[in-house]
Amino acid sequence: MLFETVNPGEVIVNTTRVIKLNPVDPWDLSRAEREGRKQAYELIQFFRKYCAGFSNAILESTGVQIGVRESRRIIGDYILTQEDLLQSRYFEDTVALGGYPIDIHNPAGAKTETTHLKPGQYYYIPLLSLIVKGFENLLVCGRCMSATHEAGAAIRVTPIAMGVGQAAGTAAGLAAVEGTSVRNVEISKIHCALEKMGATIR
Ligand SMILES: Cc1cc2nc3c(=O)[nH]c(=O)nc-3n(C[C@H](O)[C@H](O)[C@H](O)COP(=O)(O)OP(=O)(O)OC[C@H]3O[C@@H](n4cnc5c(N)ncnc54)[C@H](O)[C@@H]3O)c2cc1C
Known part of the structure; x- marks a missing residue:
């Protein structure tokens, strides 16, 4: 999925996916981080080779840390369902x-x-x-x-x-x-x- 940014010709690529690792285990988190960066590198190669308009694309930046959708949550006075x-x-x-x-x-x-x-x-x-x-x-x-x-x-x-x-x-x-x-x-x-x-x- 591509999101245009305010800079002409620049897009955010929301595509990498790292699964089956435990985000509260620091070793797994490091593995996830390496896997995410590997996928980002593979993606830029893919874009340059196969996607129209991307032949000279550069990988400008990646997240400073791996993002985690879900890990521990608190138990509050009410649990929303x-x-x-x-x-x-x-x-x-x-x-x-x-x-x-x-x-x-x-x-x-x-x-x-x-x-x-x-x-x-x-x-x-x-x-x-x-x-x-x-x-x-x-x-x-x-x-x-x-x-x-x-x-x-x-x-x-x-x-x-x-x-x-x-x-x-x-x-x-x-x-x-x-x-x-x-x-x-x-x-x-x-x-x-x-x-x-x-x-x-x-
Ligand atoms: C791959 C991925 C894609 C997503 N895509 C979307 C999307 O397209 N649209 C959308 O709306 N949401 C998306 N989300 C979800 C959304 O980004 C997060 O759920 C949301 O940012 C959570 O906000 P938060 O404030 O709870 O936590 P965070 O945004 O993680 O903020 C927590 C902050 O606390 C800081 N922090 C941690 N520990 C400490 C400490 N000890 N002292 C001081 N600071 C500390 C962290 O550095 C961080 O800045 C996505 C998430 C992921 C992982």
Whole structure:
């Protein structure tokens, strides 16, 4: 898959795939990194040889580190599920919305399975899925938030991670100002602060 960048004649190639390695094992992570770079090198050869317009292409850069779609996630006060997303289950403590499909890149190497939402459909992400279970004042956001494998395959994407991160930061900031735990901040205050900043949460 090619993404054009703002620089004329430059594309990002979203094509390498490294599977069946454990991202929480440092040796596997190094193996993955080497494999990813090997694939990038093979791809540039392929592009130069077979793709029109790429005969003089150069490999300008690669990710500084191997990217990992999924590894450990926290268990929060609520674990977001596939059903929550597909049924657009509403939560009173919604702090972010998402609309990305459930996009499972099978870790065993089989094909990608994508479950799309209906046109115009979106889902709700509750604050409780950011609050770490058993801790008074600890939030985790982005790809590591509390979700099942399936729900995580949707909410991990960058725009949603940004929305959830903004919500976590806002909740933490309000808790700090009030000198209390995030669990004690009134949800209406978090909603009000997020909406003032232009966040869409309804
Ligand atoms: C191959 C691949 C393709 C993808 N394609 C897309 C796509 O096309 N569109 C899309 O929207 N999403 C895509 N994603 C998903 C998306 O990129 C990630 O899920 C998302 O970036 C996760 O955001 P995050 O903030 O949770 O984590 P990250 O973006 O990984 O941010 C975590 C940050 O914490 C830093 N960090 C780690 N440890 C420490 C520490 N001890 N101290 C300080 N900083 C630390 C890291 O350096 C990093 O900058 C893709 C992911 C992969 C792996």
